[in-house]
Amino acid sequence: MTQPFNVLFVCRQNAARSQMAQVLLTALGRRRFVSYSAGTEPAADIHPLTLETIRNAGLPTSGLYPKGLAEFASAEAPRLDFVFTVCDELEGCVLPILGRPVTAHWPIPDPVPARGSHAEVAAVFADSFRLMRRRIELFVELPLAGLDRLTMQQHLDRIGAA
Template sequence: MADLDFNVLFLCTGNSARSILAESLLNQLGQGRFRAFSAGSHPGGRVNPFALELLEKNHFPTGNLRSKSWDEFAQSDAPQLDFVITVCDNAAGEVCPVWPGQPMTAHWGIPDPAAVEGSDDAKRRAFVDAMNQLQRRISTFVSLPFHTLDGLKLQQAVREIGKTA
């Protein structure tokens, strides 16, 4: 695993918007050093069309995105996870499966753009806001000095990212 250093799972309840955005963003911004996945505790079964539209418009990968259960990542043949990051408050409060590899965990709560009511323009603005916040956090995450931080300091740094806007 020369160029690929870390597997990261982003969790949300429905796995249709925020975790999907985070998966695509990290797979692009991580420049091959990270492999991102997303899942939900109660997946809706489809990716929100506003999430796909926004990612495509900004030239982020969408080809492999799908709404899936977090149970896929608790199986013995699942990728060994280094980080599990919740991006919605509901998922953060749920009892998660036991993840193979004992990954570091963090919570980066983002308001749910899929919950916004109103015009399509209002919904699109909510998705842009969520994506911008995730992009700032993921940019900070990928720039951490992973190989120089001990486990405790790395865990603290990843959790601190969730406290920034």
């Protein structure tokens, strides 16, 4: 097996979407990927419905916590192969990441501000999770080793627009 690809998912608070993406890629990536998540302004805690949604999918939540981008901007940080922004406000944002990772914008509506009954808000989180899952499924099926950078970028942009 070749060296796994390091992938970082970024959103503002690292409390919902990026955490979901990290867990999903770990679960679906067939050990081809090491996934991370971070926030530009990390929250104090992961949103409880993020954890509930992940657990409802039968996936583990141990070890998850909100992280800042500084963890990925130092010389000791893992060399990132891919960086995905998953919230609208980060589109086109220049992130303090070392190296030249392939980047793409995969916006997903933020479930955190959703209001209503527990079931209604949980449904919003579940919708975000399903959309992220579909994007991750498409990503892990790409023949990454056989794609040039431009072709890979085109595929990743299409996944983010789907």
